[in-house]
Amino acid sequence: MHISARFDAGNIEVVDATDPSDVKLRIRDDVGGEHKQWFCFRASGIGEVPCTFHITNAGTCSYPVAWKGYHVAASVDRQTWFRVPTSYEGGTLTFRHTPAADTVWYAYFAPYSQERHHDLVAGCVDAGARHEVLGQTLDGADLDLLTLGEGPVPVWIIARQHPGETMAEWWMEGLLERLLDADDALARALLSKATFYLVPNMNPDGSARGHLRTNAVGANLNREWHAPTMERAPEVKLVRDRMDATGVKLCLDIHGDEELPYVFISGPEGVPSWNEAREAVRLRFEQVYEQVDPDFQRVHGYGRSEPGTANMTMCSNQVAERYDALALTLEMPFKDNANAPDEAHGWSPERSRLLGAAVLLPIATVLAEL
Ligand SMILES: [Zn+2]
Numbered sequence: 001m002h003i004s005a006r007f008d009a010g011n012i013e014v015v016d017a018t019d020p021s022d023v024k025l026r027i028r029d030d031v032g033g034e035h036k037q038w039f040c041f042r043a044s045g046i047g048e049v050p051c052t053f054h055i056t057n058a059g060t061c062s063y064p065v066a067w068k069g070y071h072v073a074a075s076v077d078r079q080t081w082f083r084v085p086t087s088y089e090g091g092t093l094t095f096r097h098t099p100a101a102d103t104v105w106y107a108y109f110a111p112y113s114q115e116r117h118h119d120l121v122a123g124c125v126d127a128g129a130r131h132e133v134l135g136q137t138l139d140g141a142d143l144d145l146l147t148l149g150e151g152p153v154p155v156w157i158i159a160r161q162h163p164g165e166t167m168a169e170w171w172m173e174g175l176l177e178r179l180l181d182a183d184d185a186l187a188r189a190l191l192s193k194a195t196f197y198l199v200p201n202m203n204p205d206g207s208a209r210g211h212l213r214t215n216a217v218g219a220n221l222n223r224e225w226h227a228p229t230m231e232r233a234p235e236v237k238l239v240r241d242r243m244d245a246t247g248v249k250l251c252l253d254i255h256g257d258e259e260l261p262y263v264f265i266s267g268p269e270g271v272p273s274w275n276e277a278r279e280a281v282r283l284r285f286e287q288v289y290e291q292v293d294p295d296f297q298r299v300h301g302y303g304r305s306e307p308g309t310a311n312m313t314m315c316s317n318q319v320a321e322r323y324d325a326l327a328l329t330l331e332m333p334f335k336d337n338a339n340a341p342d343e344a345h346g347w348s349p350e351r352s353r354l355l356g357a358a359v360l361l362p363i364a365t366v367l368a369e370l
Contacts, residue, residue: 001051005041009111011210012041015056020049026057030211032218037061037258038164038210040107047102052094059091062212066258067093070335071346073110076101081110083346109256109334110349112166114208117201120173121146127180134199134238138216141204143238148179148198149191153367156243156251158199161221161235161315162213163206165256167332167352172200172254174353178360186360193367197246202235222253223311225318236315243323249370250363251327253315254356261338261347262300263355265289266329268320270305271312281326281369288365293358295337295351302331326370 001020005012015024023043029036039055058067071083072095084106086095097104121144125131130147137143157175159168179187179196190196201207205216213220217232224233228240257264267282268274289296310317320327332355336346 001046001049002044003041004044005039005210007042008114008208009038009040009210011039020046020051023051023053025053025055027055027061028210030206030214030218031209031216032214034218035062035211035213035220037063037066038108038212040105040111040210042103042105044103046099046104048098048100050096050098052096053106055093057091058088058093063258064091066334069261073107073346074099075105075107075110076103078105080345081107081348082344108164108212109166109347110170112160112169112201112207112349114204117144117169117204117207120169120176120200124148124176124180129176129180134242135234137205137234139205139208141208143202143204143235144200145239145242146176146196146198146200148196149194151191151193151195153194153249153370154197154246155194155363156197156199156246156248156319157254158202158239158251158315159254160200160207161202161253162255163201163203163209163215164212165332166207167256167334167347167349168254169200170349170352171330171332171356172198174356175359176200176356177353178357186364190360190364190367194250194363195246197242199239202239222255222315223313225315226313240318243319248319248323248325248327250366251316251319251323251325252359253319253327253329255329255331256334257331258334260300260331261333261335263296263330263332263337264298264301265296266302266316266331267304268310268316268327270307270310271317271321272308272310273321273324274307278326281366282328284369285326285328285362285366289359289362292361293355295340295355296358297339326366
């Protein structure tokens with residue numbers, strides 16, 4: 001057997017792969033040493049071989065409790081990602097697989113590659129989106145902004161501050177495809193009322209490096225919104241400066257949650273300016289989202305912040321207060337939607353894309369009230 005992670009978003013360390021029935025692996029730390037959980041590797045020479053993989057440092061990952069009920073994403077053709085059941089015991093995550101094919105890819109969730117990101121940007125430009133490079137990251141990657149529409153209401157949507165949460169960019173792909181569909185009357189109506197500023201990948205460095213949560217110098221971008229600097233979090237500084245120029249009325253920050261098997265919104269109700277009017281608009285947004293895509297639900301989530309206790313280093317809180325905006329964090333599961341489980345695929349790129357496309361109606365519903 002040969003195991004490799006030396007590619008875009010690769011992350012695994014081989015401890016011992018001499019016996020396919022007892023392969024020992026470790027997940028590499030994000031830069032900074034504080035986080036790890038994303039993994040992505042290729043195993044070759046395993047056709048018809050009963051393999052047992054052990055990730056021996058699963059218990060020291062960022063969210064060890066998240067391994068309970070988790071199934072590994074696997075693919076032969078790198079298009080369809082199916083799930084392989086796991087067990088978690090004594091700090092080790094174990095999964096057994098006897099693939100028909102010689103070579104299989106395994107990952108924490110279906111990867112969203114740099115090449116696919118560039119295909120997405122190119123396809124959007126080709127379909128009429130405006131493209132702007134906001135600046136460079138610390139590894140020298142471009143931070144891409146796509147702008148759509150001509151309307152007076154500034155809507156910002158950003159994804160993948162946490163680079164291992166690839167479902168966020170799958171979601172963004174579904175949204176962009178629908179917004180750019182000239183035959184979609186709701187999209188056309190929205191683009192006449194709002195201008196959409198979209199950052200499909202806030203953290204290209206962490207994505208390429210195979211990180212779960214941080215950028216090239218170990219910064220968790222969703223804890224940098226209060227006072228971002230070009231030295232530590234240029235991704236946030238560049239976006240926030242651009243937001244200062246455009247203003248913001250609605251902001252969606254798209255994430256994945258390791259532990260909860262549900263899609264939900266976490267709101268900025270702990271910010272000083274939160275009031276009943278904002279609460280009503282948020283509720284309307286959520287109710288319409290739930291109706292238009294029942295994978296979204298309002299029962300399970302993080303619980304609400306007490307008034308005045310918001311962490312202002314986080315995007316949704318900082319943006320809500322700084323621009324008097326409705327700013328929401330959307331979370332999708334790494335595992336599955338427990339209300340409508342898909343045994344074969346778990347939560348998937350396909351469902352993420354559909355959820356992204358479905359956000360048009362909730363946005364259209366609240367736009368006039370922002
Ligand atoms: Zn996140």
